[in-house]
Amino acid sequence: MPPQITALFQRVGTGLKSFTAGQRTLAVIGAALLVVGIVALSAWLTRPALTPLFSGLKSTDASGIVDQLKKDNVQYELSDGGATILVPQDKVYDERLKAASAGLPTAAATGYSLLDKMGVTSSEFQQSVTYKRALEGELASTIEAMDGVKTAAVRLAIPEKTVFVSKTPDTTASVFVETAAGTTLSSDKVQAIVHLTSAAIENLKPDNVSVVDSQGNVLSTVGGGATGSTSKQASDYQNRTSDAVKAVLDRVVGPGNSTVAVAADVTGESAQQTSETFSNTAGALPLSESSKTEKYTGTGGGAAGVLGPDNIAVPGGTSGNGNFDSTTETKNNAVNKVTEDRVIPAGAVKRQTISVAVSQAAANGLNLVSLKNLVTSAAGVDATRGDVVTVEVVPFSTAAADDAAKALAEAQANAEAERQAAFFGTLVTAGSILLGLLILALVVTIILRRRQKREPVDLGERLDLEIVPVVAPVTALPPAPATSAIPISALPPLPGPTTEQLESEQRRLEIDNMVAANPERAADYLRSLMDDRQPA
Numbered sequence: 001m002p003p004q005i006t007a008l009f010q011r012v013g014t015g016l017k018s019f020t021a022g023q024r025t026l027a028v029i030g031a032a033l034l035v036v037g038i039v040a041l042s043a044w045l046t047r048p049a050l051t052p053l054f055s056g057l058k059s060t061d062a063s064g065i066v067d068q069l070k071k072d073n074v075q076y077e078l079s080d081g082g083a084t085i086l087v088p089q090d091k092v093y094d095e096r097l098k099a100a101s102a103g104l105p106t107a108a109a110t111g112y113s114l115l116d117k118m119g120v121t122s123s124e125f126q127q128s129v130t131y132k133r134a135l136e137g138e139l140a141s142t143i144e145a146m147d148g149v150k151t152a153a154v155r156l157a158i159p160e161k162t163v164f165v166s167k168t169p170d171t172t173a174s175v176f177v178e179t180a181a182g183t184t185l186s187s188d189k190v191q192a193i194v195h196l197t198s199a200a201i202e203n204l205k206p207d208n209v210s211v212v213d214s215q216g217n218v219l220s221t222v223g224g225g226a227t228g229s230t231s232k233q234a235s236d237y238q239n240r241t242s243d244a245v246k247a248v249l250d251r252v253v254g255p256g257n258s259t260v261a262v263a264a265d266v267t268g269e270s271a272q273q274t275s276e277t278f279s280n281t282a283g284a285l286p287l288s289e290s291s292k293t294e295k296y297t298g299t300g301g302g303a304a305g306v307l308g309p310d311n312i313a314v315p316g317g318t319s320g321n322g323n324f325d326s327t328t329e330t331k332n333n334a335v336n337k338v339t340e341d342r343v344i345p346a347g348a349v350k351r352q353t354i355s356v357a358v359s360q361a362a363a364n365g366l367n368l369v370s371l372k373n374l375v376t377s378a379a380g381v382d383a384t385r386g387d388v389v390t391v392e393v394v395p396f397s398t399a400a401a402d403d404a405a406k407a408l409a410e411a412q413a414n415a416e417a418e419r420q421a422a423f424f425g426t427l428v429t430a431g432s433i434l435l436g437l438l439i440l441a442l443v444v445t446i447i448l449r450r451r452q453k454r455e456p457v458d459l460g461e462r463l464d465l466e467i468v469p470v471v472a473p474v475t476a477l478p479p480a481p482a483t484s485a486i487p488i489s490a491l492p493p494l495p496g497p498t499t500e501q502l503e504s505e506q507r508r509l510e511i512d513n514m515v516a517a518n519p520e521r522a523a524d525y526l527r528s529l530m531d532d533r534q535p536a
Helices: 003-017 021-045 059-071 089-101 111-117 124-144 187-200 230-253 368-379 399-452 499-517 519-533
Strands: 050-054 077-079 084-088 149-157 172-179 209-213 218-220 258-266 271-279 288-300 305-307 313-315 320-332 336-344 349-359 388-394
Touching: 050 059, 050 089, 059 084, 059 089, 084 089, 111 124, 124 149, 124 172, 124 187, 172 187, 187 209, 187 218, 230 258, 230 349, 230 368, 349 368, 368 388, 499 519
Parallel strands: 172 209, 349 388
Antiparallel strands: 050 084, 077 084, 149 172, 209 218, 258 349, 271 336, 288 320, 305 313
8 A cells, every 4th residue: 555545544543543532423423424425426326217118007017017127127116106117218118129029018909900800700799799899999099089088988879770660769879088187178179079979970960979077077968969958058158148248348347347147048958940942033944835725616506505403404595606715825934942951959048138237436427328238239139039138337345355355465464474484484494503503613613622732741850761662642551560660860951952852852742642642541650650769
């Protein structure tokens, strides 16, 4: 080992031996904390970056993949309730290939892939059931691709075609949707699911599709359509109308100075209407045209007559010449025929009433007639069906606003007090830490100063350093001789320091260090020496 390193270790050892018990404890604790910090930092720096290997796994698939990772001695972590497995980034592709070769994850066949497994010996019933399952799987996969949909399941009720019934029942479908956490399907997305399902199945009407979410909420009912029940339709219409009227009033009287209430009566039944209309285009030429003319000239005879009572001919008794002239024209014109089939859905507004209250404080100089006309236009009021609009100026109660303002002020005051308390708490914590550090620094400084301060020890006359053995700075002292006496003589003063004096001074310093390290043993040693010097 190089001498520089040896000397460094010797100085460190000498310094540690000169520490007291408290200083040694602090030094050991500091060294341990330093080692722990270095180990933790190195572990954090050398920790590999983890990347998802698979996500959305079933418990059985996750168990098989974890067993494969343990067999390969690959570090992994589980997240998302065990549905996601994280592995080091450099192991992702290798482990995916190994999992694929082992048939993991085992995804069940859905959609049209079910048809690939059908054999030539499948019965007609198996073929129809498999085909229906394939349609359900394809629809479920398509619905799951929508934003906000986590999982979906589709069930189809397709009636069998038979000649023994006059009318085949309608096809119906039910869709179960599980949304992501914190996501709610809007009415537009529900309608998209309904129309997507109905358009994919033959003879499936949108009114025959039911949509239910994972919370049990009915988003679309069979017969009610994708817009929901009658109450839901009325509520949606009232909200839309109220928002439209409120937007106009806020620009006229200002926000918070008006309130709107809309009550709508909507129909709960649907109907289907078929009508035919015929019309002729003016100025159009006829498709075909024909005319017929008849003319007769001759004399009359007396043989002809009229029937009298009892169906007996009565002679007319007249005769003379006569003429007959007849003309007939026939034209076939082109006729326009329009056949219209109308489906009247449920939710049509039969009557609505709109009540508007305006604050008296904001109604100064306001024309109520103009305001009523604005409300009528914004709400689409139809007087022929009995719609009613009422606009009144009334004093508004400010109790709720005052309470809200008071609560807001109290909340702000509490928030400010919490911020100040947190600030003072931080200051107290920082001050406590700083005070602790200052006290620790002061204690260390006092200890070091006490270690540096040397109190003189009265050794009597100067010892003959050549007789006293040189003792290294250790805690143990050589045993004192039992019978030999050590002669003590004073050294004559020298005019200047010589080599022997320097060596003597070095030995004196070593004795001082020995005394400082273990004063009790040194006192016992000196006491024994003094006892030996006394005459017997």
